[in-house]
Amino acid sequence: MSNSYAQPILRTADLSEALHVVKRLLDLADLEDLEIDFDGFVFSADVLTPLLELIPHSQWYAAGDTGGSSEKGDDPAAHFPVRFRAFAEEPEVVGPFLDVIGDSLATVRWDFMGWPEAPEVGLDVGGARGAFVTLGVNVRDLDLEEPSADYTVWVHVKYVEAERAPWLAAKVGLSVIGDLVMAPY
Template identity: 30%
Template sequence: MSNDVAYPVFRTPDPALALSTARRLMELGRCEYSEVSVYAELRSVAEVRRVAKELPAGWFRGQEEYGEFDGVPLEDRPALVVGVQGPGLPADPSAYEGRLPVECELLDLPVGSIEGAVTAAIGPNVGKINWASLCWPDAPELGYLGDSKHAEVTLLLNTRTRELDEPAADHTVLVHVRSFSVDGRQMREPYAHWLAEQVGLTVIGPGQRC
């Protein structure tokens, strides 16, 4: 089993510019079966309701305490915990007590179907847009064959970390490659540099692993 490592290649406070840059990189590896998924963490009821209006197809899921619903049938659990689309969110503010942040996801969609709407709707919330099932080209001058298993692009929104655990005032584009480490050195880092250079970008920081 192999893993990926993601390198930051662009950063800006402008979400529209971040999206257009991420798309430019994504197009380098886009193929017929490429797909996009999005995720956001919403930390207030007002933000949940606002984003639900802009992304009604999103699946919204609130937090639960460990073991809180052990033994409780799925159909008897609160809808917000199980997960509901925007129109099904509870109207009663008390339903959100202990459930924040609420997560919003849309998974495995066609490329180009949701990215602009998510970037416009994200507001102050942290989130990400991830393009997967890409196919990176060969880099024969470096001795690298192309890759599809770990060929991804991620746009981090209002954060600089893949874990979304450090809010930031800007947005970061990541290019993913296969992780292959020898004596603590990432042997495929030059491939990440090469991929970035193909669309006029450059690696601007250390790789991030999940």
């Protein structure tokens, strides 16, 4: 498995605007096998407890040196901040997740079958390996290291199909606003 490459196309303080762009991108995609992945840094039980109730099979682990984790059965209250992760979720979980996440740093990643043909830039239909859209919440990067007070939308592509990112941005009336970077996991 190799990583995708992501390029930001929108930064906004308006969550509804960010979600509208995500929807427009998803309207272009082959949504067969659509799954949603969540990643975040959570700073309090006020956020983590409802997240664990919302996604009971999710995981958390201590972001610091304490070594605590859900896998060990530890109490997260002794280990904040914690890294929260959930994979292969249904799209209906996105809204409740965003309602609960508060000021935590998070990403929501839509994982699907592929991007459409982009004949204007010489690309055939793109496969699943580079087909993602990510919404950053309170963060400017995909590694959750640059806190912010806004939302960022990234399109993911294969490195050898880098031209697809600005093409996708143009398809939703935008342009790329940052560098193409290797995405985590």
